[in-house]
Amino acid sequence: MSKIFISPGDPAGIGPEITLKALSENKNIQNNFVLAGDKEFYQNLIDKYSLDVNLIDKKSKEKGVIFEHFPLKNEVSLGNPDVSNANYIMEVLSYGALGSLNKRFKGLITGPINKELINKSGFEFSGHTEFLAEISNTKKVVMLLTNDKLKIALLTTHIPLSEVPSKVTKKNLQETVSIILKELKNVWKIEDPSVCLLGLNPHAGEGGFLGHEEEEILKPFVDASGNNILGPISADTAFIKKNLSKFDVFLAMYHDQGLPVIKSMDFGNTLNITLGLPFMRISVDHGTAYDIAGQDKADFSSMSTALNTAFSLI
Numbered sequence: 001m002s003k004i005f006i007s008p009g010d011p012a013g014i015g016p017e018i019t020l021k022a023l024s025e026n027k028n029i030q031n032n033f034v035l036a037g038d039k040e041f042y043q044n045l046i047d048k049y050s051l052d053v054n055l056i057d058k059k060s061k062e063k064g065v066i067f068e069h070f071p072l073k074n075e076v077s078l079g080n081p082d083v084s085n086a087n088y089i090m091e092v093l094s095y096g097a098l099g100s101l102n103k104r105f106k107g108l109i110t111g112p113i114n115k116e117l118i119n120k121s122g123f124e125f126s127g128h129t130e131f132l133a134e135i136s137n138t139k140k141v142v143m144l145l146t147n148d149k150l151k152i153a154l155l156t157t158h159i160p161l162s163e164v165p166s167k168v169t170k171k172n173l174q175e176t177v178s179i180i181l182k183e184l185k186n187v188w189k190i191e192d193p194s195v196c197l198l199g200l201n202p203h204a205g206e207g208g209f210l211g212h213e214e215e216e217i218l219k220p221f222v223d224a225s226g227n228n229i230l231g232p233i234s235a236d237t238a239f240i241k242k243n244l245s246k247f248d249v250f251l252a253m254y255h256d257q258g259l260p261v262i263k264s265m266d267f268g269n270t271l272n273i274t275l276g277l278p279f280m281r282i283s284v285d286h287g288t289a290y291d292i293a294g295q296d297k298a299d300f301s302s303m304s305t306a307l308n309t310a311f312s313l314i
Helices: 015-025 027-032 039-049 083-101 115-120 128-135 161-167 170-186 202-208 213-224 255-266 301-313
Strands: 003-007 033-037 065-069 105-110 142-146 151-154 195-198 229-233 249-252 271-275 280-283
Touching: 003 027, 003 083, 015 027, 015 033, 015 039, 015 301, 027 033, 027 301, 033 039, 033 083, 039 065, 083 105, 083 115, 083 128, 105 301, 128 271, 128 280, 142 170, 142 255, 151 255, 170 195, 170 213, 170 249, 170 271, 195 213, 202 213, 202 229, 213 229, 249 255, 271 301, 280 301
Parallel strands: 003 033, 003 105, 033 065, 105 280, 151 249, 195 229, 195 249
Antiparallel strands: 142 151, 142 271, 271 280
16 A cells, blocks of 8 residues: 655755654654654664654564665755755655656645755756756646645746736636636535635725736636636735635745745644645655754644644555
8 A cells, every 4th residue: 555755855954853743743644654864863863852653664563664865975964955965855855756657656745845955056946836847748737825824826826926916817817716626626625615816905906096907817817717716816805704714725926925824824734735646645744844953842743743644645
């Protein structure tokens, strides 16, 4: 039976710690996951935090978490990122992604990566979302942040703010909304999902006085779509209480229009899910947190939520 692969991210950050703590806390579902990394490094963390995690070989008949060994190039100093270990990080991620692509794994859970570190190593990397789309030869994917209160999808992801307006096009909207609707129906079993578009400009353009994208692109797109595509509405009032239960998902025009809202609502229990891939990909909602790595302070609730969500969706 295939299992879900975990790529914990940068070993110098909190990714390995929260992964092991979440597995220890969810012992009843441990055997549904495969973990990868440097065996000695992970065993040392298990011993350091006295965790209830048994790393086993894939041929073992013991109960525990199957572990795939990838040797570190340099010894890890927790809290101190090392560019020489960037290849190790990408090897683990690539192994999990390709394994998910060829159905050896049921899906992929990812921990936090430092994009700057990866790029300094010479590997062009703008984020997990873009990397997984490229490795799976998927032309279009959508980033979705979700928790118990809210779902926010992004029309654009990791690009400069100056480039966002050029990406607000009818074609991009059609492709993005199509993926969102399909996934909400197939994965979340929402029979007739509704999508609310946020305006690009303040006050959703104020009738064209604060920008033209709403009048020329967003409104015509909504008018030509079905009744379950709504907006554009002003982002500054979109997330008031009465709207949260009215729409199944909000579509933000750019990264920082949507993510600060959902993360401030329930940081630690929010997940990043990539829609449109040929396999499931779920991620935590935070970064590497080098400043607390190795200090037994990391909150592992987002990784715990990721494990349980992935398990519930397979």
